[in-house]
Amino acid sequence: MHGSILVLAPEGRDAEVIGSVLAEIGLATQPCADLPELCRSLGDDVGALMLSEGVLTDIEPLTAWLEAQPRWSDLPIVILTSRRSRQAGRGRQAFFQSLGNVTLLDRPLHREALQSAAQAALRSRERQYRTRSHLQEITQASSRLEERVAERTQALQAEMADRRRAEEQLHQAQKMEALGQLTGGVAHDFNNLLQGIVSCLAVLAPTVPDGTPRELFEAANRSIERGARLTQSLLSFARRQTLMPEPTDLGDLLTGMSSLLERSLGGQISVTIQVPPGLPAALIDRAQLESAILNLAINARDAMPCGGRLSLTASVAEIGDGETGSSAAVPAELRPGTYVAIRVADTGTGIDPSVLPHVFEPFFTTKPLDKGSGLGLSMVQGMATQSGGGVHIDSTLGGGTAITLYLPSVAAVAGRPAGTAADVERGEGRTVLLVEDDAIVRMGTMALLESQGHHVIEAESGETALALLQDGAEIDALVTDFAMPGMNGAEVVRAVRTLRPGLPALIVTGYADTPDLGEAVRLLRKPFSPNQIAEQLAAMLAE
Ligand SMILES: Nc1ncnc2c1ncn2[C@@H]1O[C@H](COP(=O)(O)OP(=O)(O)OP(=O)(O)O)[C@@H](O)[C@H]1O
Ligand SMILES: [Mg+2]
Known part of the structure; x- marks a missing residue:
C-alpha cells in the first residue's frame, strides 16, 4: 500500500x-x-x-x-x-x-x-x-462530536427559551389572576356601597328643592354614575361582570354605532365598517360589546392625533384544533370552534414592543393622568374572555394597531326587539320579598321599591326569608342579592320556589358567577338605577 x-x-x-x-x-x-x-x-x-x-x-x-x-x-x-x-x-x-x-x-x-x-x-x-x-479519524470524530454538541446546545437553548416563555406566561397569568381577584373583590364591595347611595338618593330625589340643592344632588348622581362605570370596568377585567349574552347581529350593532363613533373620533379620522353578508350572530352582551368597541375606537383616536383611518371588519373565524395555545396569532384561551371576529384597526402610532406585553394589565397606561386610566383594554379582554372568546393584538411601532375580538357565534339570531327605556312605573301595590345581607343596601332598595308603590318585606338572609314564608307571609315577587354569606341568591330562589312554585324572582348581582338556574330568573346588575329595577319588576309581575 x-x-x-x-x-x-x-x-x-x-x-x-x-x-x-x-x-x-x-x-x-x-x-x-x-x-x-x-x-x-x-x-x-x-x-x-x-x-x-x-x-x-x-x-x-x-x-x-x-x-x-x-x-x-x-x-x-x-x-x-x-x-x-x-x-x-x-x-x-x-x-x-x-x-x-x-x-x-x-x-x-x-x-x-x-x-x-x-x-x-x-x-x-x-x-x-x-x-x-488515525489523525483523520480523530479529526472526523471530533468534528462529529462538535456538530452534535452544537446541535444539542441549540436544542437545549430552544428548550430553555420555551421554558422561560412558559414560565413568563404562567407568571403573567398568575399575576392577572391575583389582580383579577383583588380587583373583583374591591369592585364588588364598591358596587354595594354605590347601590346603597343610589337607592337612598333615588328615594330622596322628589324631596330635593330646586336651585343649588338640586344641582348638588345631580352632581352627586353624576359621580355615582362615574363610580358605577369604573366598577363595571373593574368587574369586566376581573371577568366577574354580570353578562347578559344574547344572539347579536354584528352588522346591526356596528352600523348602529357608526354615528357615535364618528362623533367620538372627530373629523380627521375616517371610519369604515365592513360586515360580510350572512355573518352568523355572536352570543354576546350587546351593551358590553358596544362599550368595548367604543374603548378600542377611543384608543385608536388617541393613537392618531393627526388623523387617520379606523376600520372595523367583521368576519367568521374558524379556530382549528392545532391553532390554539401554540399559535401567536390566536388568543391562547380560545377553544377550537367557530367564532365571529371583529377587527378594529387603526393607522396610528403603533405600540412599542416593550410596552406591548403590558397593555392588557389593568391601570397600565402611557397616557397622561387625566386622559387614561388604563382600564380600557383590560376591560375589553375580560369581557371577551368571560363571554367565551378572546382578544388578539397586533401592533408595530409606527405601523398602526389592530385588535381582534373573537366572540362565540350562534347559528341564528333570535330576533329580539330592542328594549326601550321605560319610565319609572308605579308598582301596583304588590308585595316584594327583598333578601339582602348588606343593611344599607337593603334599606336603600326597600325605600326605592316602596317609593315605586310596592310593599316590601325584608330579610337579611335566605334562611330568614324562608322562615318568613313558612310563617305564611304572602308575596308576589322575590328580589334577592346574589353574593351573601350562607345561601346565595340562586339557592334562595330555588328554596323559595319549593314553597311558592313559579314565584317571579329577580337576582341582583355585582358578580358574574351566577349559575345557570335552568328556570326563569331575571338578573339585574348592581348598581341599578330606579328605572331598571322598576322595569324588571313590572315585567316579572306581568308574566
Ligand atoms: N390603538 C392603539 N394604538 C396605540 N397604542 C395603544 C392602542 N390601544 C392601546 N394602546 C396602548 O395601550 C395602553 C393601554 O390601553 P388601555 O385602553 O387599557 O388604557 P388607556 O387607553 O391608557 O386608558 P383608558 O382606556 O382607561 O382611558 C394605552 O395607554 C396605550 O399606550
Ligand atoms: Mg383606552
Missing part, C-alpha cells in the same frame, strides 16, 4: 540499476531526470526519495517542500554517498541531517543493502500513513 520511490541518480546507469534491484523485491520506482522534475513529482503518495549525493545542490525547492509537510509526514530520504565524501567534512553531515528522515547509503551499492534501505524507508512511510489515517 506504500507509494513509489522517486529516484534521482543521474550518474551512469545508476537509476536503471536501482529500479531493477528494487523491482526484484516488488518495489516500484520512478526515475527523475533532475531535481526540478523530482520536486514536481513530490506529493503525499510518494513513499520515499533515493538521491545521489551529487545532485544536492540548489535544493531550496526540496527543503521548502519538506518543511511544509503536514504533521504526520516525515518523508524518508535515502542518500547514496561515497565514503570519501562523508569523511570530507562534518558540515556535509549536518546538511544531510537537516533534510530530516535521512539514511545514508555508501557506494558502491550492494544489492541487499539497497533493498533493505528501501524497505526500511517504505516501512517508516507506512507508519506515517497509519498515523495520517
Whole structure:
C-alpha cells in the first residue's frame, strides 16, 4: 500500500540499476531526470526519495517542500554517498541531517543493502500513513462530536427559551389572576356601597328643592354614575361582570354605532365598517360589546392625533384544533370552534414592543393622568374572555394597531326587539320579598321599591326569608342579592320556589358567577338605577 520511490541518480546507469534491484523485491520506482522534475513529482503518495549525493545542490525547492509537510509526514530520504565524501567534512553531515528522515547509503551499492534501505524507508512511510489515517479519524470524530454538541446546545437553548416563555406566561397569568381577584373583590364591595347611595338618593330625589340643592344632588348622581362605570370596568377585567349574552347581529350593532363613533373620533379620522353578508350572530352582551368597541375606537383616536383611518371588519373565524395555545396569532384561551371576529384597526402610532406585553394589565397606561386610566383594554379582554372568546393584538411601532375580538357565534339570531327605556312605573301595590345581607343596601332598595308603590318585606338572609314564608307571609315577587354569606341568591330562589312554585324572582348581582338556574330568573346588575329595577319588576309581575 506504500507509494513509489522517486529516484534521482543521474550518474551512469545508476537509476536503471536501482529500479531493477528494487523491482526484484516488488518495489516500484520512478526515475527523475533532475531535481526540478523530482520536486514536481513530490506529493503525499510518494513513499520515499533515493538521491545521489551529487545532485544536492540548489535544493531550496526540496527543503521548502519538506518543511511544509503536514504533521504526520516525515518523508524518508535515502542518500547514496561515497565514503570519501562523508569523511570530507562534518558540515556535509549536518546538511544531510537537516533534510530530516535521512539514511545514508555508501557506494558502491550492494544489492541487499539497497533493498533493505528501501524497505526500511517504505516501512517508516507506512507508519506515517497509519498515523495520517488515525489523525483523520480523530479529526472526523471530533468534528462529529462538535456538530452534535452544537446541535444539542441549540436544542437545549430552544428548550430553555420555551421554558422561560412558559414560565413568563404562567407568571403573567398568575399575576392577572391575583389582580383579577383583588380587583373583583374591591369592585364588588364598591358596587354595594354605590347601590346603597343610589337607592337612598333615588328615594330622596322628589324631596330635593330646586336651585343649588338640586344641582348638588345631580352632581352627586353624576359621580355615582362615574363610580358605577369604573366598577363595571373593574368587574369586566376581573371577568366577574354580570353578562347578559344574547344572539347579536354584528352588522346591526356596528352600523348602529357608526354615528357615535364618528362623533367620538372627530373629523380627521375616517371610519369604515365592513360586515360580510350572512355573518352568523355572536352570543354576546350587546351593551358590553358596544362599550368595548367604543374603548378600542377611543384608543385608536388617541393613537392618531393627526388623523387617520379606523376600520372595523367583521368576519367568521374558524379556530382549528392545532391553532390554539401554540399559535401567536390566536388568543391562547380560545377553544377550537367557530367564532365571529371583529377587527378594529387603526393607522396610528403603533405600540412599542416593550410596552406591548403590558397593555392588557389593568391601570397600565402611557397616557397622561387625566386622559387614561388604563382600564380600557383590560376591560375589553375580560369581557371577551368571560363571554367565551378572546382578544388578539397586533401592533408595530409606527405601523398602526389592530385588535381582534373573537366572540362565540350562534347559528341564528333570535330576533329580539330592542328594549326601550321605560319610565319609572308605579308598582301596583304588590308585595316584594327583598333578601339582602348588606343593611344599607337593603334599606336603600326597600325605600326605592316602596317609593315605586310596592310593599316590601325584608330579610337579611335566605334562611330568614324562608322562615318568613313558612310563617305564611304572602308575596308576589322575590328580589334577592346574589353574593351573601350562607345561601346565595340562586339557592334562595330555588328554596323559595319549593314553597311558592313559579314565584317571579329577580337576582341582583355585582358578580358574574351566577349559575345557570335552568328556570326563569331575571338578573339585574348592581348598581341599578330606579328605572331598571322598576322595569324588571313590572315585567316579572306581568308574566
Ligand atoms: N390603538 C392603539 N394604538 C396605540 N397604542 C395603544 C392602542 N390601544 C392601546 N394602546 C396602548 O395601550 C395602553 C393601554 O390601553 P388601555 O385602553 O387599557 O388604557 P388607556 O387607553 O391608557 O386608558 P383608558 O382606556 O382607561 O382611558 C394605552 O395607554 C396605550 O399606550
Ligand atoms: Mg383606552
